[in-house]
Amino acid sequence: MLPGPLLAAFFGQDVQDLNGRLSYVFLALAGVFVLADKVFGVSSKWMRYMTTVMALKRHQAEFEMDWAKLLLESQGNPLSAEQQTGMIDLLTRFRLKREGILSGLDHPSDIRIY
Secondary structure, three states: OOHHHHHHHHHOOOHHHHHHHHHHHHHHHHHHHHHHHHHHOHHHHHHHHHHHHHHHHHHHHHHHHHHHHHHHHHOOOOOOHHHHHHHHHHHHHHHHHHHHHHOOOOOHHHOOOO
16 A cells, blocks of 8 residues: 555545556556466476476485495495496486486576586
8 A cells, every 4th residue: 555645645646546546557467477477488487497407406416325325335446347337327327317307398408407
């Protein structure tokens, strides 16, 4: 109700009449914003983006923990052929899953993970 009395004092109109008019203006603006969001898909794209970022971060954390586990198993010794194969398999699964997550995006290069 604050804008109504201020605008009424400025324009010299009846406060009730001005509040009624302003409510229609704000209702129309809300409709324009909803329509623009439906046309341009801003909120749905943002939600897809955030869901993808969270999935990538979770997947990266899982990978880092699995990688650390494999390094601990070597106990500082040179890696055996079996351990090297396990690490390459882990890297392969990581890359394929990452590409699977990104395949649903329009522009996968827009994702930044820090």
